[in-house]
Amino acid sequence: MARRVAVQASTFLIVPYLLTGTTRIATVPERIAAELVRKHPLRILKPPVEIPGFTMCQGWHEIHRNDPGHRWLRDALINAAKARPRVGS
Numbered sequence: 001m002a003r004r005v006a007v008q009a010s011t012f013l014i015v016p017y018l019l020t021g022t023t024r025i026a027t028v029p030e031r032i033a034a035e036l037v038r039k040h041p042l043r044i045l046k047p048p049v050e051i052p053g054f055t056m057c058q059g060w061h062e063i064h065r066n067d068p069g070h071r072w073l074r075d076a077l078i079n080a081a082k083a084r085p086r087v088g089s
Contacts, residue, residue: 001049016040027051056081 007018012032019026020041028036033044058077064070 012036016042029054 006024009015009018009026012028015026015028016036016039018024025045027047030044033042036042037044058074060070060074
């Protein structure tokens, strides 16, 4: 199986505008796809091949290690990443 890359996007937020009205497809994380189809005329299809997952990591400068606001934001991002989406709703 081969693919032909027509466009590469630096952010998932632009994907609907690259797809709508075309025959293009995009590979995006399922959680992001679930949000995109809620707001745009797109469909989620099962890929023809297995696509391995990925790991998200946080990074910050050492000076922010104990900053309460920065710590709150890091924890909020971790909790959001752990939340399971309702795909198809």
